[in-house]
Amino acid sequence: MTQPTDKKRTTRRRFLAGAAGLAAAGASSARADNAKNLPPNVADWTRQLGEGVGVRAYGNPSKYEKHVIRRTVPWLTATPESSVSFTPLHQLDGIITPNGLCFERHHGGIAEIDPNDYRLMLHGLVEKPLIFALDELKRLPRVNKIHFLECAANSGMEWRGAQLNGCQYTHGMVHCVQYTGVTLKVLLEQAGLKPNAKWIMAEGGDAAAMNRSIPLGKALDDCIVAYRMNGEMLRPEQGYPVRLVVPGWEGNVWVKWLRRLKVGDQPWFTREETSKYTDLLENGKARQFTFLMDAKSVITSPSPQAPVKQKGFNVISGLAWSGRGKIKRVDISLDGGRNWRAARIDGPVFDKACVRFYYELDWNGEELLLQSRAMDDTGYVQPGKDALRKIRGVNSIYHNNGIQTWALKADGEVENVEVG
Amino acid sequence: MSRLARLGLAVTLLFALAAPVRAQVKDDTPRNYGVGRVATPGQIAGWDIDVRPDGRGAPPGRGSVKDGEKVYLDKCAACHGEFGESAGRWPQLAQGKGTLASHDPVKTVGSYFPYLSSVFDYIRRSMPFGDAESLSNDELYAVTAYVLNLNDIVDDKFVLSKETWSRVKMPNQGGFFDDDREKTEKAFWNSNPCMKDCREPVKITGHAQAVDVTPDEKTQKRGVE
Numbered sequence: 001m002t003q004p005t006d007k008k009r010t011t012r013r014r015f016l017a018g019a020a021g022l023a024a025a026g027a028s029s030a031r032a033d034n035a036k037n038l039p040p041n042v043a044d045w046t047r048q049l050g051e052g053v054g055v056r057a058y059g060n061p062s063k064y065e066k067h068v069i070r071r072t073v074p075w076l077t078a079t080p081e082s083s084v085s086f087t088p089l090h091q092l093d094g095i096i097t098p099n100g101l102c103f104e105r106h107h108g109g110i111a112e113i114d115p116n117d118y119r120l121m122l123h124g125l126v127e128k129p130l131i132f133a134l135d136e137l138k139r140l141p142r143v144n145k146i147h148f149l150e151c152a153a154n155s156g157m158e159w160r161g162a163q164l165n166g167c168q169y170t171h172g173m174v175h176c177v178q179y180t181g182v183t184l185k186v187l188l189e190q191a192g193l194k195p196n197a198k199w200i201m202a203e204g205g206d207a208a209a210m211n212r213s214i215p216l217g218k219a220l221d222d223c224i225v226a227y228r229m230n231g232e233m234l235r236p237e238q239g240y241p242v243r244l245v246v247p248g249w250e251g252n253v254w255v256k257w258l259r260r261l262k263v264g265d266q267p268w269f270t271r272e273e274t275s276k277y278t279d280l281l282e283n284g285k286a287r288q289f290t291f292l293m294d295a296k297s298v299i300t301s302p303s304p305q306a307p308v309k310q311k312g313f314n315v316i317s318g319l320a321w322s323g324r325g326k327i328k329r330v331d332i333s334l335d336g337g338r339n340w341r342a343a344r345i346d347g348p349v350f351d352k353a354c355v356r357f358y359y360e361l362d363w364n365g366e367e368l369l370l371q372s373r374a375m376d377d378t379g380y381v382q383p384g385k386d387a388l389r390k391i392r393g394v395n396s397i398y399h400n401n402g403i404q405t406w407a408l409k410a411d412g413e414v415e416n417v418e419v420g
Numbered sequence: 421m422s423r424l425a426r427l428g429l430a431v432t433l434l435f436a437l438a439a440p441v442r443a444q445v446k447d448d449t450p451r452n453y454g455v456g457r458v459a460t461p462g463q464i465a466g467w468d469i470d471v472r473p474d475g476r477g478a479p480p481g482r483g484s485v486k487d488g489e490k491v492y493l494d495k496c497a498a499c500h501g502e503f504g505e506s507a508g509r510w511p512q513l514a515q516g517k518g519t520l521a522s523h524d525p526v527k528t529v530g531s532y533f534p535y536l537s538s539v540f541d542y543i544r545r546s547m548p549f550g551d552a553e554s555l556s557n558d559e560l561y562a563v564t565a566y567v568l569n570l571n572d573i574v575d576d577k578f579v580l581s582k583e584t585w586s587r588v589k590m591p592n593q594g595g596f597f598d599d600d601r602e603k604t605e606k607a608f609w610n611s612n613p614c615m616k617d618c619r620e621p622v623k624i625t626g627h628a629q630a631v632d633v634t635p636d637e638k639t640q641k642r643g644v645e
Contacts, residue, residue, distance in 0.1 A: 071640050075633065078499075078509035082549070108546065121459055121467055129459040136455045141446070162628040169634065189450040201470055207552045209545035211470060260467055269473050271542035274534050275527060278596060284521030286532075288596040294608075304628070331615070336622035340615045369622060379609045391605055395525050407624060418626030 070101060071168055081109035084151070086172030089298070090306040093317060095146070095347050095354045097175035099230050104237045105151055105173065108207030111257045115241045120225070124263035127192030134241050137227060140182040145224060145247065146353045148321040150174040150293050152250035152277055155400040162416045167303040170404065170416060174321065176354035179245050181226030184219050197263045202244050205259030212253045213267035214246065222247050225258065248323030248352035249291040252277050282393035293323035295382050296401040297330055297374035308363065308412035316359040322376035323352060329375045330357040336369030336405060336419040337384060343372070368408040369419060385418070469544055473535040475585040482581035483562025485574065491555070491563040495548045504528070504570040514570040520595065530571025534596055536588045540564050
């Protein structure tokens with residue numbers, strides 16, 4: 001992916017053009033109500049029978065929720081088979097991302113693998129090279145873990161300044177689901193590691209055959225060879241039938257359509273961990289193997305795609321996560337980072353998972369510069385963008401976890417801005 | 421059921437009734453579950469395509485820059501450009517030397533890749549885009565040699581093979597260092613971050629709406645019907 005300034009801007013029209021202005025307190029939202037459904041009248045859905053069971057054998061969201069979709073940035077990449085679609089964070093709540101809305105990043109399109117012909121090969125520096133069929137993986141002891149997955153390039157377009165006007169685009173390469181699978185440790189024990197084993201190479205079975213090196217310590221610590229997300233089998237675009245789960249580490253190492261694990265004594269320096277997913281600093285040198293995703297947070301609503309509709313009582317809502325452990329606290333600023341107060345975390349707080357935070361306020365139409373700042377249980381505090389740029393420059397593409405600023409305007413509209 | 425078995429069942433039932441209900445605990449002691457089959461050398465050979473910087477894993481075969489030019493023009497140039505300069509928006513494979521520390525770094529095989537294997541292994545598994553793993557070993561060596569030649573890393577007469585592997589010196593091999601964030605970004609750990617009057621009143625210095633690259637809703641697919 002490249003900086004937008006290098007690319008032809010194929011779409012120039014403003015995303016929010018025509019968005020409804022602020023409604024007066026107490027008035028209803030922008031779409032006109034239909035009086036025949038409102039009291040004292042009785043709506044049709046109250047009088048008539050609806051569809052019976054089984055009509056929706058696999059249920060979809062309400063037809064009124066069709067705008068809740070993954071979105072793409074067409075100018076970003078040359079082809080949709082190696083591209084990205086973004087999670088609509090501004091339309092979601094809680095900590096779990098619905099399976100159909102988890103962002104996608106493929107390098108050779110979505111492989112459609114017949115589960116019957118799925119095989120995982122495990123070889124290299126092992127006592128006994130093995131092949132597992134899907135049913136065999138499912139017979140091994142199972143674990144359930146909720147983890148976030150963030151692409152290292154999330155917010156990558158924002159290094160040089162505010163670019164994309166929507167938190168779906170600035171932060172939507174993250175999702176958080178529950179995985180079910182067998183630990184990589186148990187799998188490796190089945191093959192038996194040779195004493196000089198130090199690294200694992202994971203490889204996909206798609207047309208990119210994506211391969212990444214992972215240190216053995218991490219592989220034995222908390223990695224999962226997963227086949228389910230949120231209870232059901234993985235979605236094809238998330239690696240059906242099997243993907244690697246590498247908690248807290250950049251999404252690129254969570255190899256999808258996993259077909260091979262090779263044990264070695266040194267890293268492979270594959271294209272994906274050299275040409276890509278290395279962080280170029282100002283001096284022309286690049287950090288390599290920057291696996292870990294630092295603590296990060298974003299206010300998902302209000303945000304440019306989710307303006308404030310009414311004055312008065314409002315809830316600010318957002319997500320925070322850290323690859324180093326648990327989120328301990330999230331602070332909110334209304335004045336661009338000058339003063340901070342602690343937000344309320346609601347819902348479960350898991351290791352290397354998203355947490356949901358809220359901040360409630362009475363808003364009288366004053367202009368605000370909204371920010372959120374995450375802290376994790378190692379004491380890491382999400383840095384400001386300037387502090388980050390001082391060390392990482394603006395050419396890094398990857399690992400932009402700087403504090404996001406949303407400008408809330410008097411009419412309720414919100415814009416992605418930079419502050420100084 | 422034999423008498424002994426019946427007795428066993430009775431004893432088990434008795435215990436089940438008498439003992440407090442205790443959940444099975446997760447047993448982490450390594451154990452062979454007898455699941456999975458041995459991978460044969462033949463099976464492994466078909467999938468074992470990775471190549472390391474020292475050349476380990478490289479297949480038999482050889483290819484010259486000259487032969488590589490044919491393969492490249494035939495199977496690569498349409499996307500990557502006749503000279504690796506990129507045809508449109510596809511990745512650029514050549515030039516970019518000396519740009520890494522500039523405001524507009526151009527990362528290519530010549531300017532950025534640290535090892536021959538990083539290119540060779542990638543072409544072997546992913547290219548040509550849309551027709552992966554279709555090149556013969558000789559074509560793979562040849563086209564890689566040609567991409568190196570486009571980057572002035574090897575001369576026109578060069579023939580790439582396992583034997584000549586170690587002669588290829590990538591210009592940016594020393595351009596990388598291991599993650600050092602815990603040292604160089606130590607300042608980001610702070611158990612008591614500032615809460616009040618942390619900075620001067622702030623001003624807006626940049627607007628996303630001024631850049632205007634946010635996609636239009638018309639470019640998006642609709643939700644499920």
